[in-house]
Amino acid sequence: MPIKSRAEYLAALKAMRPNIYKFGRLIEDVTTHPMTRRTVESHARCYDAAADPEWEKLYTATSVFTGGKILRWNSMMQSSDDVIQNMHFKRQNYRRTGTCTGAVCVGWNAMNVMWAVTEEMDREYGTDYQARLKAWILGAEQKGLTVSGALTDAKGNRSKSPSQQADPDVNLHVVEVRKDGIVIRGAKLMICGTAAAQEIFLVPGSGYKEADQDYALACVVPRDIEGLIIVEARRPSDTREQEETASMEVPESGITQAWLLFDNVFVPNERVFMCREAKYTSKVIGYFTANYRACIGGCVTGQGDVMIGAAILMARANGLQAKTFMNKLVDMSVNNQVTFGLGAGAIALGKAHPSGSFFADPLTAHTNKVMVATLPYEVKRLTQEIGGGIVETGCMPSYADVSHPEYGPFLKKCLKAGDCSADSRFKAARLSEWLTIGAGVPGCMHGGGSPDGARLVVRFNTPMEEYVDYARKIMGIAEEINEGK
Amino acid sequence: MPIKSRAEYLAALKAMRPNIYKFGRLIEDVTTHPMTRRTVESHARCYDAAADPEWEKLYTATSVFTGGKILRWNSMMQSSDDVIQNMHFKRQNYRRTGTCTGAVCVGWNAMNVMWAVTEEMDREYGTDYQARLKAWILGAEQKGLTVSGALTDAKGNRSKSPSQQADPDVNLHVVEVRKDGIVIRGAKLMICGTAAAQEIFLVPGSGYKEADQDYALACVVPRDIEGLIIVEARRPSDTREQEETASMEVPESGITQAWLLFDNVFVPNERVFMCREAKYTSKVIGYFTANYRACIGGCVTGQGDVMIGAAILMARANGLQAKTFMNKLVDMSVNNQVTFGLGAGAIALGKAHPSGSFFADPLTAHTNKVMVATLPYEVKRLTQEIGGGIVETGCMPSYADVSHPEYGPFLKKCLKAGDCSADSRFKAARLSEWLTIGAGVPGCMHGGGSPDGARLVVRFNTPMEEYVDYARKIMGIAEEINEGK
């Protein structure tokens, strides 16, 4: 089967039931609406690349089930190389869109995680979850789906578990188990790429105890399923995307993040891969974060690559030479490669699960999360430093002003600096703003969970007492030294 | 004379000729237009404070000329204590508005700098600049003026001097010297608080050589002077300020930065304080940056104070205790106090100019600029880290959605977390966004010049050969060790 084309992908999106809102209004067609078409464009470029001989190798893969050629983001990751290719894919994707591409990311990871967890559950409970999942994966491969993934619940009070919340709907939960499926209800938040997705893979947002078993729930649903309302979050400067002169102010590609409101949605059994097996929710989180926080090195580094390019563009647009800032550019590259290389290291130190799925080393992956929550902020800071005042917040007029018949020409004179047009410098400045403080900035901090959570994993994966013993033996300290009281 | 009231201040602004544009449209009344009324509000609060017994001491001062009570931002700074009070004033102002307050800042500094430089020029050239300036200051004191200050020119190609530019108008310059005044032309950019200012103090943006003498120019003009067009720059998320539900999305106070286009503007002699004395432009820059980069510790720290408050608010709104994040909060406070204390140190190590003006120590002040271009970014990062995903970019719907009749109630349920209403958590999250990545973020990086410029000053104020001699003497190395070739 040939790989699905951009046209087919767009047609599939157009055919869906409108259920996405932003600014209080329903979006009829996500492929053309200014608030969603940029994230759709980002994803469409994946389909372009899969059909492009130059990129085909990275954007497609071989099905472990059929041996056929499939889209990479529909594939199983069963070796360290498979997971490292995920990183390369994310990095390259970011370089080509300037942002991350949600519906070829989390859903893919969730599918691979559930492949392992369903096997464990099936072994203990005699369920047939893995068979259901396999059937769905085969369909996804064949249809060449884009699939968002949703973990984070609204959560409510952070010091209480789901069943202790005043309102049960702040976490997605099973409200009814029927013979043919389940009814689910509640909210998932900050879900990336939903507007460009055909389906959404839902997995638990945290490890739960027995008391919270109704919240132990994994399944996959069409994005336009009945009962689901999607509300797109707003981003800094996102209203620029609907301006007349938007092409001067923002790129053609983009990203969105949504809140998903499930109002008693029925999911048939063949799409359900976990239902009340609370004990296995920690496994989902453990496997998911290991690979996610390793591979996040890919997108974060792609973001950094584009910032290096944007910074050089601005230096030149200002009439300077890039080498003036070489020390800072090398700092940026070092910061980038730390997150990429550390992600690759987490994968290289990882291991295969009996199911075939491959998972990165948690200690290293969570260490990478800590880096990802710090280093890119320095890269952004440097992008602003190199670019000059004009890329910093609030220092350049809108293009509506720049093209004003009366004073626009004067503004254009002011914008002219290096060996390029005023318009190119305008765009270059907007790009740096967009990358560092505008609508193009995805969340490095809490995306995939908080850095403090990662530090906890680091803490519990650091064998501190073993290190104490090494220290004692090296110095020849025979007695135990106990904790103070 | 009683201190001018908020009402008088607003009336003065209303009475001015409309010459400010944003988004291609003329703003008729800056005090009510959604794009400018927030910065006006920030400044109005200064007038409130000057009349408030609690704040009066900080917001007013005693005229060195008349002995009368005047607004602090109209006063001469002639001792280290005067300059340190400037820092306290800026810090307090930021705490009360959440942003910086441009028309009680740069103009004030420029006036004090020109007090010193006019004395030096008068001494060499026999001019009467200082007398003119004194006359203007007496008027400003009496009228209780707000005065923006404008240094930065559009500059054009950064590797060329003003007279080498393809277009002379990319730097403000004298086009004609008449008997009764001068005609000026060109652009000043990124000028803060103009919309709230009654006058604008213009000083050179760089040190110039003789060939660029036309660009050596200092004067003060009414904000609505004939021939001046002002274009307000856009900021991330500034369109939120004009939304129906703006009160939920952004604070009532704010900031703006403008581009000033001078199209053959006539300035009468009594308002001109430098005209073609290129040799003294470096003095202007030197004195200006010394005090500016010392005092910037005030506003940057005020910003940090508010971020500490905002972070604690969010922790609580999420249902957590602030002490969970104490380590991060202390890091934030340490970073804050470095910039404040270092600013105070620069002032303490400064010295009085023969004219009476007091200037901070350049080495320390420019060291502070380097800190200001780095530490607040870490404070912002921590604000986002403590606040959780909801304060990060693009993770919360608009209030238009939250108040939507159909799905709004579900969103509100999702927003409820800690011991407060959904609306309060919404606002708290928006505040952290506004402070870190939204319309409220002033430029720490290039405001007052670039950190690389500051590093140059550090370099030339570090007596490296003297340090080499200390090292040689300590180790008893008798011979000189020469540079490699």
Next chain:
Amino acid sequence: MPIKSRAEYLAALKAMRPNIYKFGRLIEDVTTHPMTRRTVESHARCYDAAADPEWEKLYTATSVFTGGKILRWNSMMQSSDDVIQNMHFKRQNYRRTGTCTGAVCVGWNAMNVMWAVTEEMDREYGTDYQARLKAWILGAEQKGLTVSGALTDAKGNRSKSPSQQADPDVNLHVVEVRKDGIVIRGAKLMICGTAAAQEIFLVPGSGYKEADQDYALACVVPRDIEGLIIVEARRPSDTREQEETASMEVPESGITQAWLLFDNVFVPNERVFMCREAKYTSKVIGYFTANYRACIGGCVTGQGDVMIGAAILMARANGLQAKTFMNKLVDMSVNNQVTFGLGAGAIALGKAHPSGSFFADPLTAHTNKVMVATLPYEVKRLTQEIGGGIVETGCMPSYADVSHPEYGPFLKKCLKAGDCSADSRFKAARLSEWLTIGAGVPGCMHGGGSPDGARLVVRFNTPMEEYVDYARKIMGIAEEINEGK
């Protein structure tokens, strides 16, 4: 009275009873013994400078009591300028000796702190401590004394108070109050410059409660008082100081830190300034650390100045140009000036005590301690980076090898690189080693207390709830948001 000369100072030291040990052996004459003569030399240079017209202004002061000219380190600090001069003095001293100079530092600070605390105690208890202190100060001024200061006790178990310790002697305490004086017992540790001191000023090492009143004790004793044994601590590479070729391996100046063992030492009343007034021990610590942690910016910066010089020396000795490393050198200078400027800022933001003593602002001073515990380590790292492998640990033979008749000439050939002799490069490399990892490194980390203690002060001096209120008001959040539970 003329200022005391180096010769008089050395004679005074020679006349003292030997009571200092190192490596298990008694040191008969501190002025000539290789283990102590370097710290004596450092102090002797202070006497030189006081008599040197070039430095006199910094190294002497005017007695507030007699109006006479005295050594600066015997003077009262009663204005911000006095305390800032302390910083300049420390910085300059470090530049001329390559290390810190203990007996013109802590004792001086302790004397000024006790001036304030004795006034408070006298007011409450009707004691005459301040009069006693004044008498002693007048004598110190006249004799031109060097006075070490001792705070830190051995402490014992860190989770217990002094009276709860298994052995009372791990903290200095009063064992008997006689009519004519007190008997004291216990240990003070890590006391800098004792070998070069004529007297030692003892103050409490912590704030104590009533149960620990015996440990509330301040007095001053001759360094060679009966019952006191002093044991000098060892330093990395300190044995080099006693080698035959020591002049090639280490500088002529130096530093020492000692443990003081008080074995029932009688102190007459006129030398006692606190005896069991536990309530005032916190005041001592509060005042002491405020000034100490502000002024520590002086010595730490002097250390950095010398490291800049040493790094340039090495670059040149390697055959390179200093400008190759300009970016790193500017980083070093920025780090230096942060600690200096922040110290000056703490002082500028400080205030006068009713007694006349002037104390720095605690929040800023303790912020500086946090900087002092981090920034100099980066300066050291850069010194090693610029110097090349030869200055790093363990990469250069001893001079015994370099001067070996057989293979020494070959080693000298290897040492020759830039435009200087092999011997000069050898010395330059040793200097960088000595400054960063050798016998010349004083403690930036715990000297004057731990950075975690400083963070506690920052925490309690940051008005967090006030900041929360600013945040709430800015965003118009009317309701209180309470802590999570």
Next chain:
Amino acid sequence: MPIKSRAEYLAALKAMRPNIYKFGRLIEDVTTHPMTRRTVESHARCYDAAADPEWEKLYTATSVFTGGKILRWNSMMQSSDDVIQNMHFKRQNYRRTGTCTGAVCVGWNAMNVMWAVTEEMDREYGTDYQARLKAWILGAEQKGLTVSGALTDAKGNRSKSPSQQADPDVNLHVVEVRKDGIVIRGAKLMICGTAAAQEIFLVPGSGYKEADQDYALACVVPRDIEGLIIVEARRPSDTREQEETASMEVPESGITQAWLLFDNVFVPNERVFMCREAKYTSKVIGYFTANYRACIGGCVTGQGDVMIGAAILMARANGLQAKTFMNKLVDMSVNNQVTFGLGAGAIALGKAHPSGSFFADPLTAHTNKVMVATLPYEVKRLTQEIGGGIVETGCMPSYADVSHPEYGPFLKKCLKAGDCSADSRFKAARLSEWLTIGAGVPGCMHGGGSPDGARLVVRFNTPMEEYVDYARKIMGIAEEINEGK
């Protein structure tokens, strides 16, 4: 063949000709002399481990030539897993000795690098270098050799090439090519583990041009070869190793670094693997640094592991609980794992050479070098911070004092704090000192080359123009933006 035992290893060392000097004196027996026996002990523990079922898997490998079991450090590294095992080996080794182990490190890497380069040279020049190398490797495997590796030359003036130096001997060079071998002359510096090595693998220290062909030279020589004089460098505090109470002051394991002086040494052809092929010297450096700077993550992390252990020991010895410092301990662990994971990532992103040798990705490996030159310094700083003043420089007496009959008991009382003996606290404090500022600190900074060299590699491996193109395309900037002039 059974793996060589500790006893056989020590016997082999004892049988060698004495040619190592320190402090001007010849060391007769490296296995017992206090200046060398600690590094020998470190290596002996490798032989122990190879024979220990618990560690055998990590310390031995399978010969790719014979299929027999060999010591890991004699093995070929021909897959990413082989190189990652090198990292694990280095980390584990450090944990067991507290330092690095030079003669199972650089020589091993050099041998694998030359395997690839000899193949390239043989292909171009028709030489038989690889066959010679293979013969030697087979012998090394069989004998279970320890082999130091030597790259760094004395270099002389850093701005000149070897042939431009005033003295040719500052770089190792070929002075004569005979029929049966070559005669070499010159100096290699800072060579780790030589005292514990049986042979030394010599490779070029830099990439050379044709004019410097005499310096293009690779061979392996017995450590005690005629004409070679070895001078051990001194380390901070190394004289403690020869004190009577050394067992209290320093560990039993250790490290050394030496200067090698070759005075017309004859090397037979079968031991020569490069002779004047200047063109291939860059390959040697490129391959060597890629693997070395990836694997350095292993030893540096092992060092960090021991510092975590040492810090916890000190916290407890002070009477506190380790959890008091948990935030710092997690910081230490994060820093550790960055260097380890990044090394593993460099290897995972590497590739196989046609010869079979496997080399890490240069961009990532050199990024790791930059991390290695910074992060461990922070870990050391934290070790000192947690440990308290007693572990900082110069704050604890020698054990000669602690065991002094008169005042020793008082010192012991002072040393008692937590739930352990005074002696254990003494040792724990010495360990932290030794690890951070004492004789146990190997060079993270310049070992394996300078971080600035690594930054150059990062610079040239960052495709900056490609990134500019991504930025342009994302923003739709059609025109080229040229460099300023």
